[in-house]
Amino acid sequence: MPATMRAVRFDPVTGRPEVAEVPVPARQRDEVVVKVAACGIRRSDFAWLDGSAGPRGPVYTPGHGAAGVVAAVGDDVRSWVPGDRVVVAAGRECRDCPECRAGLSPDDCSDLRLMGEHYDGAWAEYLVTSATALVAVPGAVPLEQAAVLPGALSIAYGAIDAARLRPAEAVGVWGSGGLGNHLVRLARICGASPIIALDRRPEAREGALEQGADVALHPANNRVASYIGEITKGRGLDVAFDFGGRDSTFAQAHAALGARGRLVLVKTASKGSLVTRMFAEGEVGRTVISHTGYRVRHLRDLIELTERGRLDVSASISAILPLTRIAEGLAKVREYEDNPPRLLLRP
Numbered sequence: 430m431p432a433t434m435r436a437v438r439f440d441p442v443t444g445r446p447e448v449a450e451v452p453v454p455a456r457q458r459d460e461v462v463v464k465v466a467a468c469g470i471r472r473s474d475f476a477w478l479d480g481s482a483g484p485r486g487p488v489y490t491p492g493h494g495a496a497g498v499v500a501a502v503g504d505d506v507r508s509w510v511p512g513d514r515v516v517v518a519a520g521r522e523c524r525d526c527p528e529c530r531a532g533l534s535p536d537d538c539s540d541l542r543l544m545g546e547h548y549d550g551a552w553a554e555y556l557v558t559s560a561t562a563l564v565a566v567p568g569a570v571p572l573e574q575a576a577v578l579p580g581a582l583s584i585a586y587g588a589i590d591a592a593r594l595r596p597a598e599a600v601g602v603w604g605s606g607g608l609g610n611h612l613v614r615l616a617r618i619c620g621a622s623p624i625i626a627l628d629r630r631p632e633a634r635e636g637a638l639e640q641g642a643d644v645a646l647h648p649a650n651n652r653v654a655s656y657i658g659e660i661t662k663g664r665g666l667d668v669a670f671d672f673g674g675r676d677s678t679f680a681q682a683h684a685a686l687g688a689r690g691r692l693v694l695v696k697t698a699s700k701g702s703l704v705t706r707m708f709a710e711g712e713v714g715r716t717v718i719s720h721t722g723y724r725v726r727h728l729r730d731l732i733e734l735t736e737r738g739r740l741d742v743s744a745s746i747s748a749i750l751p752l753t754r755i756a757e758g759l760a761k762v763r764e765y766e767d768n769p770p771r772l773l774l775r776p
């Protein structure tokens with residue numbers, strides 16, 4: 430192990446990321462050091478870089494959603510050895526919440542610590558994390574492709590898992606850009622039928638059809654409800670996924686549910702008043718589920734699908750840049766707000 434490494438360091442005071450030579454972080458007895466092969470640049474990174482979320486204090490290393498090779502393990506780590514190929518979940522257990530103290534699985538932690546927010550991230554040659562945050566990557570899956578899985582794909586997959594989606598269920602997806610686009614693809618793999626995508630942007634509707642949606646609609650079309658009725662033969666939706674998070678998308682998705690339909694509200698907090706109003710109307714049997722993030726086991730499932738060729742994420746990588754071109758990468762992702770290029774950094 431070298432003593433120092435190259436990393437992108439972000440200073441919240443100057444607001445500028447800079448490539449610097451810093452010490453390789455020390456590992457605890459139950460931690461692993463991963464040599465990063467690739468890490469994404471995501472829209473979600475800007476919430477931290479722009480200071481609207483995350484640490485405002487000292488200089489830190491951003492970047493979440495990474496894959497690489499185990500370089501060293503702490504004395505207590507039995508599950509990994511140097512040389513193992515791994516993908517890294519961004520969340521690691523806090524060790525302090527009631528679930529952690531009760532000895533439950535790290536996936537049950539109620540206060541996950543996030544890479545690039547609570548601890549140094551993966552825009553660096555090495556990262557240190559808990560041994561429990563890793564999932565093995567088989568030789569057939571390129572590490573660059575594995576690095577795409579934590580993030581939009583795994584959040585969409587987690588939402589499908591939360592919905593307990595079954596084959597032949599009718600699915601509606603409100604907001605079919607980034608996350609919703611991945612959800613359409615995964616819903617197709619899960620056998621959902623029909624799949625209806627709704628988005629205001631023509632390119633997002635086009636993308637949803639390419640990923641396997643049966644129909645793509647403009648949500649402001651005043652015939653949306655009757656179209657959904659026709660397409661589902663009057664049954665309504667079994668599952669609606671709302672990535673829009675606005676009153677209008679939530680209300681439209683909710684109204685399209687059939688008997689015992691489930692609405693999954695992804696990532697966004699719903700307006701309490703709207704929910705209250707809807708459930709006060711005496712509806713029975715429908716379920717609204719809120720969902721955010723993903724679990725380590727979701728990454729394991731996605732690796733399985735990728736290894737067997739059910740899921741091909743090669744098209745989800747637009748370009749791979751060296752760490753030193755971080756500023757250029759950030760500018761590119763920032764420029765295309767609606768449909769950013771999917772960039773990876775290779776330290």
Ligand SMILES: [Zn+2]
Nearest residue numbers: 523526529538
């Ligand atoms: Zn915890």
